[in-house]
Amino acid sequence: MHGDHLSGPVFRGQRRGFMLVLSSPSGAGKTTLSKRLLTQNPDLVLSVSATTRAPRPGEKHGEDYYFMEQGEFIAKTKSNEFYEWAKVFDHYYGTPKGPVEEALEEGRDVIFDIDWQGAQALAESAPQDVVRVFILPPSLKLLRDRLHKRAQDSDEVIEGRMNRAKAEIEHWNEYDYVVINDDFSRALEKLSQILHAERLKRSRHPWIEGFVDALMEE
Numbered sequence: 173m174h175g176d177h178l179s180g181p182v183f184r185g186q187r188r189g190f191m192l193v194l195s196s197p198s199g200a201g202k203t204t205l206s207k208r209l210l211t212q213n214p215d216l217v218l219s220v221s222a223t224t225r226a227p228r229p230g231e232k233h234g235e236d237y238y239f240m241e242q243g244e245f246i247a248k249t250k251s252n253e254f255y256e257w258a259k260v261f262d263h264y265y266g267t268p269k270g271p272v273e274e275a276l277e278e279g280r281d282v283i284f285d286i287d288w289q290g291a292q293a294l295a296e297s298a299p300q301d302v303v304r305v306f307i308l309p310p311s312l313k314l315l316r317d318r319l320h321k322r323a324q325d326s327d328e329v330i331e332g333r334m335n336r337a338k339a340e341i342e343h344w345n346e347y348d349y350v351v352i353n354d355d356f357s358r359a360l361e362k363l364s365q366i367l368h369a370e371r372l373k374r375s376r377h378p379w380i381e382g383f384v385d386a387l388m389e390e
């Protein structure tokens with residue numbers, strides 16, 4: 173029965189995966205939201221970025237980021253190993269190509285936590301495969317509070333990130349969806365709804381054409 177292909181492992185390979193891209197000003201909650209979405213959906217793949225910034229307490233190489241020196245990062249840009257890369261808050265960040273391509277070809281959806289520059293680059297390179305979600309904080313005051321409560325950056329770094337917040341927010345209308353992360357559970361539920369609705373889109377299920385043809389022949 174073809175309808176069974178809409179869920180479960182049989183579904184894999186029936187379609188190419190898509191890229192669920194989350195952006196927001198720093199501290200709005202996209203990392204926390206994406207980690208929870210991944211826990212709820214173990215079939216989703218996280219795109220682990222490379223960065224030249226130093227690890228925060230508790231961050232693990234290969235899990236949160238691939239931490240590397242600037243020289244190694246630049247060499248990788250030259251050998252075309254990134255889908256996209258950008259300078260954000262004085263450090264380099266980039267999306268390694270290999271794991272993302274592999275996951276998409278296996279029909280697995282990949283979640284990204286990247287800035288507006290990265291989101292634009294992905295959407296330009298693969299417009300059919302990219303779903304963009306912008307996460308907004310309820311207010312700039314609460315954004316600052318969250319950055320302080322996270323307690324992982326110096327006051328100077330936090331001020332730098334707050335100074336960039338409006339420049340990031342200016343790109344909100346380039347995104348397919350906007351979610352205000354006020355109540356965390358509600359924001360997570362919205363993100364989950366976006367993921368599941370996108371998975372059901374007709375354009376992602378070319379096999380349905382054959383199913384309808386067969387139906388019409390009955």
Ligand SMILES: Nc1ncnc2c1ncn2[C@@H]1O[C@H](COP(=O)(O)OP(=O)(O)OP(=O)(O)O)[C@@H](O)[C@H]1O
Binds near residue numbers: 198199200203205321
């Ligand atoms: N809805 C929420 N209400 C209150 N606190 C929240 C909410 N969502 C996330 N937070 C907290 O806000 C802080 C910042 O969240 P997070 O690190 O996920 O932001 P981010 O957008 O990924 O930031 P960055 O771009 O700097 O990586 C964390 O301490 C997180 O626990």
Ligand SMILES: Nc1nc2c(ncn2[C@@H]2O[C@H](COP(=O)(O)O)[C@@H](O)[C@H]2O)c(=O)[nH]1
Binds near residue numbers: 290291
């Ligand atoms: N264009 C890209 N932006 C990225 C990537 N990985 C992370 N980011 C963005 O950088 C800032 C800062 O992140 P932080 O972990 O230092 O707080 C944030 O907006 C991320 O979304 C990437 O591969 N490409």
